[in-house]
Amino acid sequence: MACFDADGLTLRDVNAGLREAAAGGEDVTLVNPNYRHNLCVAWRIKGSRLNVEGSVGYYFAGLNNGGHFKVSGNAGWGVAENMTSGSVVVEGDAGHCAGASLNGGFLYIAGNASPRAGISMKGGTIVIGGNAGMMTGFMIQKGQIIVRGDVGDGIGDSMYEGEIFVGGEIHGMGNDAIMETMTVDDHRLVEEKLGEAGLTVDRDYEKIVSGKKLWHFDKKDWELWHK
Amino acid sequence: MCGIAGVIAKDGQLPVFRLLADMIGAEQHRGEDSSGFAFYGSPASHYILRLRCTEGSEASHRKAVLDELESLAGPSLDITETNLGDAADGVDPSFMRLIVEGDEESVREFARLAPSAPGVAMHSIGRSVEIVKDKGTASDIMARHGLADFVGTHGIAHCRLATESRVDVEHSHPLWGFPRPDVTVVHNGQLTNYNRLRRQLEHEGHKFSTSNDSELIAIWIAKRLDEGATLREALEESTQTIDGTFTYLIATEEGIGMAKDRLAVKPLVVGENATMVCMASEAGAVAAALGTSFDSYEPIENVVITWPVSTQTV
Numbered sequence: 094m095a096c097f098d099a100d101g102l103t104l105r106d107v108n109a110g111l112r113e114a115a116a117g118g119e120d121v122t123l124v125n126p127n128y129r130h131n132l133c134v135a136w137r138i139k140g141s142r143l144n145v146e147g148s149v150g151y152y153f154a155g156l157n158n159g160g161h162f163k164v165s166g167n168a169g170w171g172v173a174e175n176m177t178s179g180s181v182v183v184e185g186d187a188g189h190c191a192g193a194s195l196n197g198g199f200l201y202i203a204g205n206a207s208p209r210a211g212i213s214m215k216g217g218t219i220v221i222g223g224n225a226g227m228m229t230g231f232m233i234q235k236g237q238i239i240v241r242g243d244v245g246d247g248i249g250d251s252m253y254e255g256e257i258f259v260g261g262e263i264h265g266m267g268n269d270a271i272m273e274t275m276t277v278d279d280h281r282l283v284e285e286k287l288g289e290a291g292l293t294v295d296r297d298y299e300k301i302v303s304g305k306k307l308w309h310f311d312k313k314d315w316e317l318w319h320k
Numbered sequence: 321m322c323g324i325a326g327v328i329a330k331d332g333q334l335p336v337f338r339l340l341a342d343m344i345g346a347e348q349h350r351g352e353d354s355s356g357f358a359f360y361g362s363p364a365s366h367y368i369l370r371l372r373c374t375e376g377s378e379a380s381h382r383k384a385v386l387d388e389l390e391s392l393a394g395p396s397l398d399i400t401e402t403n404l405g406d407a408a409d410g411v412d413p414s415f416m417r418l419i420v421e422g423d424e425e426s427v428r429e430f431a432r433l434a435p436s437a438p439g440v441a442m443h444s445i446g447r448s449v450e451i452v453k454d455k456g457t458a459s460d461i462m463a464r465h466g467l468a469d470f471v472g473t474h475g476i477a478h479c480r481l482a483t484e485s486r487v488d489v490e491h492s493h494p495l496w497g498f499p500r501p502d503v504t505v506v507h508n509g510q511l512t513n514y515n516r517l518r519r520q521l522e523h524e525g526h527k528f529s530t531s532n533d534s535e536l537i538a539i540w541i542a543k544r545l546d547e548g549a550t551l552r553e554a555l556e557e558s559t560q561t562i563d564g565t566f567t568y569l570i571a572t573e574e575g576i577g578m579a580k581d582r583l584a585v586k587p588l589v590v591g592e593n594a595t596m597v598c599m600a601s602e603a604g605a606v607a608a609a610l611g612t613s614f615d616s617y618e619p620i621e622n623v624v625i626t627w628p629v630s631t632q633t634v
Contacts, residue, residue, distance in 0.1 A: 128346075128604030147612070150604060167616070169603060170587065188603075188618060189587065207618050208584045227584060227621050245620065 099132075100125040107132065115141040115160075122146060128169065136160040136179075151188070154181045157198065170207075173200045176217060182290075189226075192219045195236060201290040208245065211238045214255065220290045228267065230257045230301070239286055241296070249301045251318075253308070257301040258283050268318050271304040321481045322493075322508040323350035324588070325600040326569045326576050327609060328474035328627045334596055336360070337462075337470040339609045340477040343600050344458040346608035350601060351481030354492035355461050356453025358504040360629075361472035363447040363573050367420040367427050367501060369399075370451050372489055375439040377414035385416070388437045393430050397422035405466055412464055417450070432499040435529050441490045442529065446502035448573035453478075453492040473629050474576055476569045478506035485532045494571075495535040497542030498527050502573040505541070507534035508586045508601060509566035517562065537562060541570050555579045555624040569599065575628035584621035591616035597627050 095114040099107045107123075111133060114121045120142040126132060130150035133143065139159030148166030155174040164172075167185035174190065176198040183191075186204035195214040201222070202210070208226035211219045211233055219238045221229075227245035230238045233255040243261035250267025256279070257270075266272075275283075275298060284294050306317050325343040327336060336359050344355055369389075375381045390399050398421040405411035420427055427445070435442045444451035454461050458479065462468060478493035485491045497503030511517075514533040517540065522528065526539050540562065544554035555570065555577045567586035570577045578588060578599060590599045591606040591614040598609045606616060619625060 128602065128607055130349075148603060148607075150602065167603060186618075189584070208621065 094120045094122060096122045096124060098124050099127065099129065104129060104131055108134065111143065112136070112138065115143060120144070126150075126164075126166075130169065131155070133157070133160070133162060136162075139179075148185065154179075157181065167204070168202075172202075173198070176200065186223070191221075192217070195219065199286075199289055203290075205242070206240075211236070211257075214238070218286050218289075220286055220292070222290070222292065224261065227264075230255070230270075231267065233257070237282065237286060239283055239298070241287075241292070249303070251307055252301075252303045254303060256282075258298040259301065260296045260298050263299065263301075266301070269304040269307040270301050273300045273302045275300050321350040323347035323479040323601040323605065324476070324493075324506040324508050324567065324569055325478070325598070325605055326474070326476040326506075326571070326578075327596055327598045328576050328629065329596050330592075330594070331630055333361075333471045333473060335470070336472040336475040337467045339596075339598070340475050341458045341462055341468075342608040343598065343605040344477050344479050347600060347602045347605040348457050348479050351479040352457055353482045353487045354453065354455045354480045354489070355458045355478065356451065356480075356492045356494050356506075357461070357467070357475060357477045358444065358449050358451045358494040358506075358571055359467075359470050359472050359475045360448045360502075360571060360573065363502075365421075365447070367445055367447050368450050369416075369418040369420050369434070369445045370443040371416050371418070371434075372441045372443065373414045373416065373439055374441050374490075377412065381439060382413070382416065385437070385439050386418075389418070389434060389440065392433045392437060393420070393422075394426070396426040397430055409466065410464055411466055412454070415452075415454075415465070420445070427501065428499060431501060432527075435498060435527055442496070443490075444494075444496045444504060446573065449502045449504055449571070451494050451496060451504060453494065454489055455487065455492070474571060474627075476504065476506045476571045476576060484510050485530065491530050491532045493532075493534060495530065495532060495538045497538035498529065500542035500546055503538055503542040503545065504571050505534060505538035505568055507537055507566055507568040509564060509568070509581070511536060511562060511564035511566065513563040533564075534568070537566070537568055538570070545572070551575070551577045552624060552626045555626070559622055559624065567601075573629075575626060577624065577626040578619065579624045580619055580621060582622040587618065589616055589618055590625070 135156045145164040151169040152171045158177040163182045170188040173181040180199040187202045189207045191210040192200045195217040197217040203222040205223035206225045221240045224242035228247045241260045246265035247267040249270030402417040494504040511533040
């Protein structure tokens with residue numbers, strides 16, 4: 094396993110050095126990430142594994158396509174933003190907009206997630222082990238978000254498609270988000286995705302989907318949006 | 321963007337400037353137009369006035385400003401200038417620090433009049449606070465104003481990426497809550513009902529020294545405190561009255577408070593250890609003060625928190 098120390102290096106040198114270290118197929122450990130932004134952005138080395146010892150700043154592993162990342166601490170805003178494939182595991186908490194515009198892959202936040210996790214996601218899966226903030230799954234178009242704990246107000250606001258599953262308390266539904274009965278397939282999906290994160294189903298989950306009333310919004314139907 | 325930071329001791333005193341400078345230094349990439357600090361120590365028996373001579377740094381301008389302020393102060397107040405160092409040491413001589421001695425009522429009347437004096441840009445007045453702000457980065461200010469040794473109970477700081485008003489010393493944060501001594505604000509965001517609320521406050525006799533929307537927060541909170549509200553009450557009301565995007569820190573002689581708008585668009589990370597609570601826009605800035613091991617969280621939307629001096633979170 095290769096060890097890469099980010100201390101004292103420019104961001105460009107860190108990201109180039111990490112790619113070089115991972116190119117040969119070896120697992121890489123990054124030390125001294127020091128909350129820096131934009132680490133491992135636009136990673137394209139399929140099947141590579143990178144462990145981060147510490148906490149990262151904004152946009153960690155944004156645009157990831159094929160890398161597998163694990164962060165031992167917290168992640169700042171926009172972790173795994175726009176990921177296409179691969180996986181990102183954050184063992185601590187994540188800042189706002191975790192997995193924003195996610196296209197594919199697997200994002201697991203073991204701790205809590207701040208507001209707007211999975212905003213406008215278009216595919217892939219987000220699993221949140223703890224609680225999630227307001228507007229989780231805002232404008233989600235495809236994919237799944239599974240929250241084991243509680244969610245803040247406005248869950249699934251203006252969602253188009255996709256599903257959100259919540260194991261804890263829901264503090265308020267978003268505009269045009271509705272609850273639907275869990276099917277056998279839904280139970281199987283939740284179990285499978287929690288399993289990918291190393292978790293088991295230890296509680297009941299609610300399923301939230303789009304009410305589809307805002308698909309063809311007309312100003313005359315103002316109250317549908319602004320309840 | 322903009323970055324904000326604050327620190328408060330759980331007990332006793334801290335090297336407040338050094339901590340805040342380290343925190344702002346760690347998030348300086350959020351804005352390099354200007355930086356500023358409001359330091360708080362235990363309330364003194366006298367007041368400290370921080371200002372800048374807008375006409376220039378020559379001795380004649382400084383003398384004219386001092387004469388003008390002395391005439392405004394009248395016989396009930398004594399004003400003494402503190403030597404901040406020489407231009408040769410890198411200290412900008414257009415910045416002045418005055419000790420104002422006298423009863424509270426006279427000082428308040430003076431604080432009401434002084435911002436209108438010609439050639440005076442008043443940055444702060446208080447028994448506890450001193451504001452030092454300037455164009456450039458935290459390290460520029462450290463070099464130009466020689467504050468590294470300041471020790472106190474708490475403080476707030478800011479680095480600015482200007483969006484809504486001009487880049488100069490006076491439009492930098494922290495901003496003072498005219499006319500109440502010891503109230504200052506640092507703000508990340510922008511206010512959408514600034515003009516309406518400013519007109520209301522001006523109608524009530526409040527003076528604005530800048531066209532920076534953040535100044536309104538300090539003046540509005542100071543007004544509510546003067547009307548008898550607690551800091552927590554004033555902050556809670558402010559989230560309903562003041563509209564826009566904001567995460568701001570308000571400091572008074574009694575501690576620090578924060579408020580975040582209902583959309584939670586502007587960041588704040590709060591961390592603490594055994595000796596202090598630190599709050600900053602970015603986790604890296606909190607880590608710059610607390611090291612690698614601390615408990616942290618991100619306050620949610622529509623939330624108000626206060627940290628009084630010498631006690632933990634209430």
